[in-house]
Amino acid sequence: MPKILSFLLFTLFTSYAFAQDKISLKGKIQDQIQLPLVDASIIIGNTADSLQIASTYSDENGNFNIDIPIQDKPVYVIIEDPIEGIYKKSFEKLTTPYDFGTVELSIQRYELKEVLLTVDPVVVKNDTIEYNASSYAVKPNANLEALLRELPGVDVDDDGKITVNGKEVNEILIDGEPFFGTDGKVALENIPADIIKKVQVSDFKTRNEKFSGERSRSDKSSINVTLKEDKKQGYMAEATVGYGTDNRYEANLMANYFKGNKKFSLIGSSNDIASTGLSNGAGSFGRGRMGRRGGNGITNSSNIGFNYNDKLNEKLSVGANYNFNHTYNKNENYTRQENLLPDNIYTTESNSLSKSENFAHNFGGTLEWNNNLTKIFFAPKYTHTVNNASTLSDSKSIDENGQLRNESLANNRNESKSDNIGSEITLYQGFKDKSYLNATADLSFAQSKQNNRINSSTVFYNSNNPDDIRNQLENNNSKNNNFNFDLNYTRPISDSLKLAVGSRYNYNFIENDEITWDYDEITGQFVTQNDLFTRFTETNLNKITPYAELQLTKNKISGTLKAGTDFYNQRNFGLYRGDNYNLTVQETLPMIEANIRYKLDNNNLSFNYRYNTSLASTNQLLAIENLSNPLNIFVGNPDLDPNRAHRLSLNFSNFDRKTKQGFNVNLGYNYNESSIVNYSSVDENLITRSTYTNIEGNYNVNAGFFYSKQLSKAGNKLNLNAGVQTSYARQQAYRNSRLYTAYNSSISPNVRLTYKWNEYLTLSPSYNLRFSNSNYENYTIDQQSNTVHNFSLRTITTWPKNLTWTNEFSYNNNSRMAAGFKRDFFLWNMQMMYSFFNNKLEAGVKVYDLLNQNNSYTRTISDEYIRDERNSILTRFVMFSVTFNLNQFGGKSNNNQNFDQPRGGGMRNQRGF
Numbered sequence: 001m002p003k004i005l006s007f008l009l010f011t012l013f014t015s016y017a018f019a020q021d022k023i024s025l026k027g028k029i030q031d032q033i034q035l036p037l038v039d040a041s042i043i044i045g046n047t048a049d050s051l052q053i054a055s056t057y058s059d060e061n062g063n064f065n066i067d068i069p070i071q072d073k074p075v076y077v078i079i080e081d082p083i084e085g086i087y088k089k090s091f092e093k094l095t096t097p098y099d100f101g102t103v104e105l106s107i108q109r110y111e112l113k114e115v116l117l118t119v120d121p122v123v124v125k126n127d128t129i130e131y132n133a134s135s136y137a138v139k140p141n142a143n144l145e146a147l148l149r150e151l152p153g154v155d156v157d158d159d160g161k162i163t164v165n166g167k168e169v170n171e172i173l174i175d176g177e178p179f180f181g182t183d184g185k186v187a188l189e190n191i192p193a194d195i196i197k198k199v200q201v202s203d204f205k206t207r208n209e210k211f212s213g214e215r216s217r218s219d220k221s222s223i224n225v226t227l228k229e230d231k232k233q234g235y236m237a238e239a240t241v242g243y244g245t246d247n248r249y250e251a252n253l254m255a256n257y258f259k260g261n262k263k264f265s266l267i268g269s270s271n272d273i274a275s276t277g278l279s280n281g282a283g284s285f286g287r288g289r290m291g292r293r294g295g296n297g298i299t300n301s302s303n304i305g306f307n308y309n310d311k312l313n314e315k316l317s318v319g320a321n322y323n324f325n326h327t328y329n330k331n332e333n334y335t336r337q338e339n340l341l342p343d344n345i346y347t348t349e350s351n352s353l354s355k356s357e358n359f360a361h362n363f364g365g366t367l368e369w370n371n372n373l374t375k376i377f378f379a380p381k382y383t384h385t386v387n388n389a390s391t392l393s394d395s396k397s398i399d400e401n402g403q404l405r406n407e408s409l410a411n412n413r414n415e416s417k418s419d420n421i422g423s424e425i426t427l428y429q430g431f432k433d434k435s436y437l438n439a440t441a442d443l444s445f446a447q448s449k450q451n452n453r454i455n456s457s458t459v460f461y462n463s464n465n466p467d468d469i470r471n472q473l474e475n476n477n478s479k480n481n482n483f484n485f486d487l488n489y490t491r492p493i494s495d496s497l498k499l500a501v502g503s504r505y506n507y508n509f510i511e512n513d514e515i516t517w518d519y520d521e522i523t524g525q526f527v528t529q530n531d532l533f534t535r536f537t538e539t540n541l542n543k544i545t546p547y548a549e550l551q552l553t554k555n556k557i558s559g560t561l562k563a564g565t566d567f568y569n570q571r572n573f574g575l576y577r578g579d580n581y582n583l584t585v586q587e588t589l590p591m592i593e594a595n596i597r598y599k600l601d602n603n604n605l606s607f608n609y610r611y612n613t614s615l616a617s618t619n620q621l622l623a624i625e626n627l628s629n630p631l632n633i634f635v636g637n638p639d640l641d642p643n644r645a646h647r648l649s650l651n652f653s654n655f656d657r658k659t660k661q662g663f664n665v666n667l668g669y670n671y672n673e674s675s676i677v678n679y680s681s682v683d684e685n686l687i688t689r690s691t692y693t694n695i696e697g698n699y700n701v702n703a704g705f706f707y708s709k710q711l712s713k714a715g716n717k718l719n720l721n722a723g724v725q726t727s728y729a730r731q732q733a734y735r736n737s738r739l740y741t742a743y744n745s746s747i748s749p750n751v752r753l754t755y756k757w758n759e760y761l762t763l764s765p766s767y768n769l770r771f772s773n774s775n776y777e778n779y780t781i782d783q784q785s786n787t788v789h790n791f792s793l794r795t796i797t798t799w800p801k802n803l804t805w806t807n808e809f810s811y812n813n814n815s816r817m818a819a820g821f822k823r824d825f826f827l828w829n830m831q832m833m834y835s836f837f838n839n840k841l842e843a844g845v846k847v848y849d850l851l852n853q854n855n856s857y858t859r860t861i862s863d864e865y866i867r868d869e870r871n872s873i874l875t876r877f878v879m880f881s882v883t884f885n886l887n888q889f890g891g892k893s894n895n896n897q898n899f900d901q902p903r904g905g906g907m908r909n910q911r912g913f
Helices: 001-018 146-150 185-190 207-212 902-903
Strands: 022-030 041-046 050-057 062-068 075-081 085-091 098-104 121-126 129-134 154-158 163-166 167-174 198-202 220-226 235-243 249-259 260-269 296-311 316-342 345-373 374-398 403-432 436-460 468-490 497-520 525-529 535-553 557-576 577-602 602-612 628-629 632-634 643-656 661-682 688-695 699-713 716-735 738-757 761-777 783-797 803-814 822-835 841-848 858-861 865-871 877-887
Touching: 022 154, 050 062, 050 699, 075 098, 075 345, 085 098, 146 154, 146 198, 163 220, 207 374, 207 403, 207 436, 207 803, 468 535, 468 577, 643 858, 688 716, 783 858
Parallel strands: 022 098, 167 220, 632 688, 661 716
Antiparallel strands: 022 062, 041 050, 041 075, 075 085, 121 129, 129 198, 154 163, 163 167, 198 220, 235 249, 235 877, 249 260, 260 296, 296 316, 316 345, 316 865, 345 374, 374 403, 403 436, 436 468, 468 497, 497 525, 497 535, 535 557, 557 577, 577 602, 602 643, 628 632, 643 661, 661 688, 661 699, 699 716, 716 738, 738 761, 761 783, 783 803, 803 822, 822 841, 841 877, 858 865
């Protein structure tokens, strides 16, 4: 704690720059015919090191007025309009207010040897926000994630989830191409910031929308990272080895080779600290917060991957990637669960020791052909997975009177293999009359084989029920083949109106063949088939959807209205205990989708509506008992109706590049006209028997607000990201054969501040709160609530030179943990890295869980249970590591370059005018 307090005091001391005496600079900007220039940029910088001091833009009358601290050193002022030209003036010092009067821009170039050419930090182009990476300061060897954290309006949470002005990012591309897939997790960790030219944020588009040029209909965002041209000729490599206490280890490798349009990447890692990505250089904290961890238990992981992209000519681009992953996980779990019934509450306690080992091979490729009016995209993929797992567990259930009702022991093992091959194919064919044909096909063929060795016993007390003793081998072979095809033709009606007609086809084939064998004590083998646990099910679904779509595209407004009919034909077949089960479901349901977007200046308003339908699954429909779990038995209901729901969303966003301020407001409403829910009953042995039924009238409403602001003064920068998410839902369900209603509400405010003082200090505190409350009708409890607090403080200091000291401190509190579960804990991680030889070599030490308080206590609250869990988790360790960096572009080593200089002043390309 003393170190944390010293950081805060140091920050308060260094923030004097905000409070220095100010002087004002003002003027009016016009073109050569004396018309005022709007949005011309004014940048004031330090002549000695080109660091930007302040910047602003001219208003609608061409005027500007900006306050800056008194400058007793040489400074420059650059006034620029992308079309009309540029004006420059140098000062030996600026200690009094200065009026530029009327400044007339012209195309004439001014000599400015000591200053770099200016670039706007943020440019808004139609639906795209474009950030110039050179305008944002990050330390050498930082990665894409570190750069994104610097951009106004961009937030990266502790799990790597990216939002831009409150909209979630679900795609990251590098020069328009995927990098080990489009989810961006690998790119965040492995793309160096110093080779990035621009970060472009736009609405996510499907492949058809990209080919046809249609506007996006998605409420999510896409990021495209463009690389600097001079960095597309050369290579970079980075390798880390680390060893620590308790024999902890990590090893990472990243290498990129660029030659024009050809890009080749290699990544690899191996560790036993549950890290999912590289965790070296700028710090495990800066690169993934000591490596992001997901899931429960202690995990050893190793992976290696290759990625290749190339543009063979103006028409043809190709890409390929391969990834091999091996994980071994071990976990000890203790769970205490309060099971809620309409009349009482019973408790289940369980312990388990589980081990699992997984091997996965993933292959993928892309091929894109673009020949004016003909565009083709082909993306095949293949995955092969092998998994071995074992679980040793025990559990007991106690009724409301404290009496033991049942007790279970199990020692189970599982072996499985699965293969999945598929592809996406998209064809666009345009015609001279501006009409076009779109065709898309998605194919997936999956199969798996499982061998489950089951050795379990369930004992029932105070009842006449026979005990359940199993020593079985279960063979489970399954297939899941899916084919989706969409063909449509679009023709212009007018300059702004188009009509599309088309049809979608979906075919889904699912087969599950489960054969269970009993153990024979005499032969010592599994030779007798147990018909009670053996079953076969098969699903054949055909769905045809003809539709018509009206598309409106104007300068400020665009929208679509799609209407059609879903024709369902689903054949469900089952074989159980010698009986055949056949059920064919045919349904004709409406299909409606609508989208409208309005854009005015920096404001964007969008509205989406969709009517969703789906049929019940074969397991939900066929009256075949599933006895896999002796305490939870399921049987289908052939009288189920389809799911039918209305989905509405409204989104309003604004981003002002002048003030570096943005906000987003979203509202969603879901109404279930008909939904499929469980219908359960619990007997005196606390055995749950469930089937399915339909309920009408469940709904939920959610709303959110997000705000971002960036302030810059001299060497100080402050980023603010704040938001709140709320929800309210009515949920009807059956529990122990009784209908109850739950009214669930929640509110989750959060705020994150990031303060930077030059390159020396970064402070980033954040706070998250989640409050949830439920009120019940016709239930055993009337109300329950829970509050979770999370506070974190992240600090990075880079003084003295070449030394980076990173601290992460967090406090977590859960208001309602059960007895024996700790409600709160502190987690402090620390890392120090020192660089040598112009950042080619870094040596460091990191300490995870410095206070040795980390725990994995979690609480899950639902309408039917309250579950408290404790799992295995990493605790305190110390790791020493060495990282080697080698970059060479255009025949010259890049390690001698001062990366920070061009980023500090929003400049690029050292040259005169």
